[in-house]
Amino acid sequence: MPDNFLNDDFKSALIKKIAKNSNTYNIIKAGSKLYFRKSPESFKIWLDFLFYQLKEACKKRKPVVWTNIYTPSELFYALDLFPIYPEVISGVLASIGTANYLIETSESKFYTTDLCSFYRVAAGLVLKDWFPKPDLIISSSQLCDGSTKFFRNMSKYYNCEYYLINTPYYDDLNSQKYLAAQLEEIAYKIGKVNGQHLSNEKINYFFNLSNQTREYIIKLNEFRKNVPSPLSGWDAMAYILYMFFSSLGAKKGLRFYHTLYQETEEKVNRKIGVLKEEKHRILWLHQVRPYYKNEIIQNLKENKAVISFEEVSYVYWQALDPQRPWESLAQKMTSNFGVGPIERRIKTVYNLVREYKIDGVIHFSQRGCRQSCGGAYIIKDFLQEKGIPMLILDGDGADSRNYSKGQTRTRIEAFLEMLS
Amino acid sequence: MTVAGLDVGSLTIKTLILEDEKIKSFTIIPTGADVNKLIRDCLEMTLKKSGDNFKNLSSIVATGYGRINVPFADKSITEITCHALGANWLNPETRTVIDIGGQDSKVISIDKNGRVVDFIMNDKCAAGTGRFLEVMAQALGVKTEELGNESLKSKKKITISSMCTVFAESEVISLVAEGCAKEDIIRGLHKAISNRICSMACRLRLENIITLTGGVAKNTGMVQALKKRLKAKVFVPEEPQIVGALGAAIAARKIVYSE
Numbered sequence: 001m002p003d004n005f006l007n008d009d010f011k012s013a014l015i016k017k018i019a020k021n022s023n024t025y026n027i028i029k030a031g032s033k034l035y036f037r038k039s040p041e042s043f044k045i046w047l048d049f050l051f052y053q054l055k056e057a058c059k060k061r062k063p064v065v066w067t068n069i070y071t072p073s074e075l076f077y078a079l080d081l082f083p084i085y086p087e088v089i090s091g092v093l094a095s096i097g098t099a100n101y102l103i104e105t106s107e108s109k110f111y112t113t114d115l116c117s118f119y120r121v122a123a124g125l126v127l128k129d130w131f132p133k134p135d136l137i138i139s140s141s142q143l144c145d146g147s148t149k150f151f152r153n154m155s156k157y158y159n160c161e162y163y164l165i166n167t168p169y170y171d172d173l174n175s176q177k178y179l180a181a182q183l184e185e186i187a188y189k190i191g192k193v194n195g196q197h198l199s200n201e202k203i204n205y206f207f208n209l210s211n212q213t214r215e216y217i218i219k220l221n222e223f224r225k226n227v228p229s230p231l232s233g234w235d236a237m238a239y240i241l242y243m244f245f246s247s248l249g250a251k252k253g254l255r256f257y258h259t260l261y262q263e264t265e266e267k268v269n270r271k272i273g274v275l276k277e278e279k280h281r282i283l284w285l286h287q288v289r290p291y292y293k294n295e296i297i298q299n300l301k302e303n304k305a306v307i308s309f310e311e312v313s314y315v316y317w318q319a320l321d322p323q324r325p326w327e328s329l330a331q332k333m334t335s336n337f338g339v340g341p342i343e344r345r346i347k348t349v350y351n352l353v354r355e356y357k358i359d360g361v362i363h364f365s366q367r368g369c370r371q372s373c374g375g376a377y378i379i380k381d382f383l384q385e386k387g388i389p390m391l392i393l394d395g396d397g398a399d400s401r402n403y404s405k406g407q408t409r410t411r412i413e414a415f416l417e418m419l420s
Numbered sequence: 421m422t423v424a425g426l427d428v429g430s431l432t433i434k435t436l437i438l439e440d441e442k443i444k445s446f447t448i449i450p451t452g453a454d455v456n457k458l459i460r461d462c463l464e465m466t467l468k469k470s471g472d473n474f475k476n477l478s479s480i481v482a483t484g485y486g487r488i489n490v491p492f493a494d495k496s497i498t499e500i501t502c503h504a505l506g507a508n509w510l511n512p513e514t515r516t517v518i519d520i521g522g523q524d525s526k527v528i529s530i531d532k533n534g535r536v537v538d539f540i541m542n543d544k545c546a547a548g549t550g551r552f553l554e555v556m557a558q559a560l561g562v563k564t565e566e567l568g569n570e571s572l573k574s575k576k577k578i579t580i581s582s583m584c585t586v587f588a589e590s591e592v593i594s595l596v597a598e599g600c601a602k603e604d605i606i607r608g609l610h611k612a613i614s615n616r617i618c619s620m621a622c623r624l625r626l627e628n629i630i631t632l633t634g635g636v637a638k639n640t641g642m643v644q645a646l647k648k649r650l651k652a653k654v655f656v657p658e659e660p661q662i663v664g665a666l667g668a669a670i671a672a673r674k675i676v677y678s679e
């Protein structure tokens with residue numbers, strides 16, 4: 001056997017072969033069903049959805065579109081496209097410990113360390129050719145500016161069409177019209193290529209699914225106002241968030257949220273909290289948290305603190321109107337409180353603080369993410385005026401090289417001591 | 421009632437014995453590989469100085485980076501809370517604490533009871549910390565404890581533009597090569613650190629009196645640079661390095677009272 005039998009190139013080629021074979025996901029799915037047999041039903045539905053997505057991304061029975069989290073998934077389901085979210089996949093990879101290898105790969109090919117690590121992982125995945133190529137890329141400029149450049153680069157790399165949905169800053173009628181026109185144009189162009197005509201029937205069907213799911217998320221969020229907290233925000237920012245972004249408009253999404261709603265209802269009825277003793281209720285700001293192995297949740301638990309809610313799970317949009325599909329989707333996008341003047345985000349955050357009986361706010365400032373870092377001090381000043389302490393926790397969601405166990409612990413513990 | 425406070429920092433270990441309202445004894449030793457043994461040794465030395473023994477201690481609280489590695493402590497509390505308690509005890513007028521420690525620097529806003537209202541810490545790099553000064557002292561061939569007095573001799577202003585420890589070290593080396601006087605370089609370094617600390621401090625509401633704690637507060641040159649930049653009433657305790665351990669001892673006393 002040659003010395004370099006298991007060298008990096010060989011391993012990478014092997015992973016590539018395995019990862020791009022749709023049968024792999026059937027096998028992993030079967031294995032994980034057994035492994036996670038005692039996990040909650042909602043978690044199993046998520047696993048099912050994840051492996052289904054990965055399998056379909058390989059099989060390509062439908063055109064695969066790469067996109068980002070705030071581009072409405074209903075659009076893809078209605079157009080019979082199969083959406084894949086590289087930044088969300090990056091979070092999953094970070095949680096299983098493969099992110100740093102991919103980050104190093106992307107950095108060796110000139111991706112700067114200033115780029116958000118979620119996209120550096122995704123770039124590594126592409127460069128290693130561990131993931132099936134997309135047929136199309138559609139992303140929005142909403143909130144995340146790193147993604148726009150990444151996707152543009154990817155469209156060149158894969159030589160595939162790229163549609164950028166330019167999201168305006170203000171939430172007004174003009175912005176909605178401008179966005180609606182872009183969405184309609186994209187749908188028209190795609191329809192011409194894949195022959196999918198967007199009938200009223202289809203729109204009705206997918207919008208209905210999305211609206212029903214939305215109702216369950218709202219009810220679930222209502223439950224989360226309970227003391228003790230029935231659901232940990234730490235979980236909500238992991239597999240639940242995956243569904244939040246990618247399953248609206250999908251049947252599996254509705255099933256997932258319905259199940260999660262029932263599970264949470266039971267906990268509320270039986271007064272089962274995440275912690276036996278709940279001392280501090282925390283609101284987490286920014287849509288991500290570190291996904292690699294870290295001790296943050298442990299630090300919180302030890303000090304009887306629970307993440308009662310996270311801003312990313314807030315349902316800010318109105319139910320979709322199938323009679324006005326483009327305007328309605330556009331409205332969903334412009335009503336995102338993270339877009340536009342900071343006052344809008346502050347107002348939402350303050351409402352959440354009151355509704356969820358929050359004792360302290362942790363703002364996770366992701367390295368390389370302007371959206372999360374900019375404005376943090378303005379929010380902090382506002383909350384402080386109202387007597388709500390806020391900790392700005394600088395960190396990294398996918399790149400564990402930027403995580404310092406001791407320093408993070410000190411910041412969190414000192415903050416909780418302050419709340420005591 | 422006799423209690424002990426232990427501050428296990430990244431560069432030094434500090435232990436202190438508090439009896440009622442009096443600091444009976446304290447010890448400061450450098451950290452090393454066998455931290456657990458060093459913590460015990462340090463406490464034993466302090467107990468010996470005060471003529472007490474371990475069994476007489478009503479409570480022990482550990483703080484600092486290595487606080488979780490003290491199995492015999494009744495509780496571990498962060499250095500943020502402890503510095504606040506210690507500074508309040510030494511000077512009840514304190515409303516802001518600036519602690520420049522070995523591995524990090526922090527600015528803490530406190531109320532009249534010594535409770536933390538808000539705090540901010542430097543990011544993960546060594547810029548603006550005791551470690552930064554240590555590296556620079558080495559590059560200049562000066563002992564760390566001599567930096568303060570050296571800088572007071574300075575007659576010429578020099579600006580150090582890098583704050584990254586690695587870049588600043590090479591900047592210092594090239595300034596030496598250019599023939600710049602050591603004292604001027606050191607003053608430049610102090611100024612650079614104080615600028616960095618102050619810009620961090622300004623993110624909080626800076627209120628008088630500002631108490632300086634941590635090993636770096638022993639450096640007179642650094643204190644002068646900070647005073648100049650802060651334009652505020654600054655209080656430097658006689659032994660700024662033990663404020664964390666003192667705060668831990670005060671917290672230990674609180675535990676006994678609350679039982």
Ligand code: SF4
Nearest residue numbers: 116118144146366369
């Ligand atoms: S963390 Fe920020 S930069 Fe990174 S993907 Fe999310 S929004 Fe974009």
